[in-house]
Amino acid sequence: MSPCVFSVNFNTGGTLILNALELKNVTKRFGDVVANNNINLTVKSGEILAILGENGSGKTTLMNMIAGIYFPDEGSIYVNGKPVTISSPKDAFNLKIGMIHQHFKLVDLFTATENIVLGINDKHKFNIKDAEKRVAEISAKYGFDIDPKKKIYDMSVSEKQTVEIVKVLYRGADILILDEPTAVLTPQETEKLFTVIKKMKEDGKSIIIITHKMHEVLSVSDRVAILRRGEYIDTVVTAETNEAQLTEMMVGKKISLNISRSEPKNSVDRLIVKNLNLTNADGVKVLDNISFTAKSGEILGVAGIAGSGQKELLESIAGLINSSKGEVTYIDPSNNSKIDLRKKTPMQIRELGVRLSFVPEDRLGMGLVGNMDIIDNMMLRSYKNGHSLFLDKKPPKKLADKIIKELEVVTPSATTPVRRLSGGNVQKVLVGREISSAPTVLMAAYPVRGLDINSSYTIYNLLNKQKENGVAIIFVGEDLDVLLELCDRILVISSGAVSGIVDGRTAKKEEIGLLMTKAKGAKENEE
Amino acid sequence: MDALAQFISRAILQGTPLLYGATGEIITEKSGNLNLGIPGIMYIGAISGVIGGFFYQNESQSVSPLLAVIIPLLCCLFGSLLTSLLYCFLTVTLKANQNVTGLAITTFGVGFGNFFGGSLIKILKSDVPYLSLVKIAKAYKTTVFPFSDDMGSFGKMIFSHGFMVYLAIIIAVVAGIFLKRTRPGLHLRSVGENPATADAAGINVTLYKYLATSIGGMIAGLGGLFYIMDYSNGIWSNNGFGDRGWLAIAIVIFSIWKPSMSILSSYLFGALYILFNYINVPMTYIPLIQMLPYAVTIIVLIATSVRKKRENQPPHALGVTYFREER
DSSP: OOTTOOOEEEOTTOOEEEEEEEEEEEEEEETTEEEEEEEEEEEETTOEEEEEOOTTSSHHHHHHHHTTSSOOSEEEEEETTEEEOOOSHHHHHHTTEEEEOSSOOOOTTSBHHHHHHTTOOOSSOOOHHHHHHHHHHHHHHHTOOOOTTOBGGGOOHHHHHHHHHHHHHHTTOSEEEEESTTTTOOHHHHHHHHHHHHHHHHTTOEEEEEOOOHHHHHHHOSEEEEEETTEEEEEEEGGGOOHHHHHHHHHOSOOOOOOOOOOOOSOOEEEEEEEEEEEOTTSOEEEEEEEEEEETTEEEEEEOSTTSSHHHHHHHHTTSOOOOEEEEEEEOTTTOOEEEGGGSOHHHHHHTTEEEEEOOTTSSTTTOOTTSBHHHHHHTTTTTTOOSSSOOOHHHHHHHHHHHHHTTOOOSOTTSBGGGSOHHHHHHHHHHHHHHTOOSEEEEESTTTTOOHHHHHHHHHHHHHHHHTTOEEEEEOSOHHHHHHHOSEEEEEETTEEEEEEETTTOOHHHHHHHHHOOTTTHHHHO | OHHHHHHHHHHHHHHHHHHHHHHHHHHHHHTTOOOTTHHHHHHHHHHHHHHHHHHHHHHOSSOOHHHHHHHHHHHHHHHHHHHHHHHHIIIIISOOOHHHHHHHHHHHHHHHHHHHHHHHHHHHTOSSSEEEOHHHHHHHHSOSOGGGGGGHHHHHHHHSSOHHHHHHHHHHHHHHHHHHHSHHHHHHHHHHHOHHHHHHTTOOHHHHHHHHHHHHHHHHHHHHHHIIIIITTTEEETTTTTTHHHHHHHHHHHTTTOHHHHHHHHHHHHHHHHHHHHSOOOGGGHHHHHTHHHHHHHHHHHHHHHHOOGGGSOOTTTTOOOOOOOO
């Protein structure tokens, strides 16, 4: 590879414009998983480039490579036409690249200014008063609303984000990367942010914004780059495209997976959720008037961008969050009586047969203790059954052996600590245990995340078997192809609100994609 | 009046080892390392100084005051540095549990001190279970302010001590300014508050943790040295240092992690520690009075927890091993 490749564009006037940033054939792998495959991306000076893609399409990984958090396995990065090596966040600062992460990196106890100057080692004398003045100057220039002396723990989410942006500008960044900046903002705050972004653009800065909200892409960006499953699809000029085209590029053509799906039999209402609302500690509405019905013998899929309220929804039903408002009614199959789950403790809800098999990002999740073996983990659900002082390990041992055999869990023995098992086997143990208790409602969140194909099919079959047994299954998934082949109905949520419920047999992938990216408030005029 | 002046003077002497220990521990804890090995490090600092002083006093014909101060001082710093580095290596590099490591180092340090203390006593073939470094101690106890003799009992109470009493105050004040007003101080605090943020801001978290823990450990070690060379007049006896290391850790909590606060709280604790000698109480009640420093620490802990003022809380990442986020 020649080190002095200069990449230049000529605009119509014939003047030379250097690309602010250019990625060529960048590849990044995590173990066997290819997070980014051969990505080419160009950011022009003074433009706003939106990066669009589903969950797991590799957007954040790609941006982390530009910001120096990850190092690419292959490929090269050019800044202002020059090849560069970015191996740490410091290198990125020096190249005037700044990233505003989705999860803010701020010290709560420090003031805005202290956070902003953190890590800067210049020759100037350290003087917090001067720094405060500069922060105020930058804020005035771009129209930020920020008090340099305010402590972070006193700030709203939007203020914290402002601190992050000013932090990057203070270091003189010319290329700003914003990772889903609007995910935590109210519509008014989003509006404000976009005004600021446009001002920064006028000032000659290049801005990369990651988002999956279609209307934001269309309203703020100059061009859109689309990623799908770690592959670069295309970059299009925003003015020349539309929502439908973008959605299609984002979700891609439907892929057939051949997951078996039986017709629901004797379906009756099992769980009725009505007007569920929840506001989190930051004052953001995470659940917005959610209503749906889960039926026995049916798999109800839940589709949505990650963090749209899936976790909170399941936890509200399971009784783990009780600050939510609304109704959750369970219909007891034995006598058809209606039971208000909101008045029950998590333990009582479990005893009714409502099971939550929650598999969050950290794999071991909420259900298993990593340092305990499979047998002991089985006992986490049955420990209340015994009355003697000593443990009776026989039934859990039997159950553990049964799960290992039936679900083909690869483990040296039932006494192996679960943290030593691979991700797929951990999931099998968790799902297996929840199913073993003969639930009437089974909620599974991302049960196939990180699993290989075979293990995934084992889980699908398990769920299908439960469905045939008349269990009402709520399946939160991220892969639309799986949702479309496995689920009977699919509930689509966007920003904590139901944006649609579609039939799993007839719905189109693009249709769900559109519903997922639909903004709050936009739904009324589209339906 | 003279009794009061003498009491305060003793309280200052009693509080000084605590002040060294507390300042050292505050600097360490600001990096997020909860070093419970501080009592052990103070022991090791003391015995290292004693070993250096012992050989200097025994091997040389005439004892020069300057060398009598410097040799034990350097030995003390070296011993506490090595122990602190061991703690860092285990907790920062190998990511071992901080509490377990710290307690192990304290146990080790006390044993190390008693072992070598015992060995030195054996070398002397002494009949008494202690060894005495009078010549060295004399150099340490030399008054730095010659005018203190003319100042009456209250002047003496404050100005008649050896240099290490004032060094402890200077170190505490400098530590306070360092943490509050300097750039490295800000960076250090950020490491203890939120190492992931510090890391993302380009601060070398590992380096800061090593430096803060090592420097903090060396400062604490000086407390042990002071106790032997000044407070005990150069006399080492096994287990003589007692539980002062734990008292130093209690002072860290009592001073809500502020070195400036630790100066007065150390003297207060020192005063409470010896109070029973100066008031008339029956023997049976003495342990109750000795308990006072710990009781007030618990009260402070309760008060700060109830008030929930963010500035008065321990560093947010205290005791937490930092792993860089990996996928």
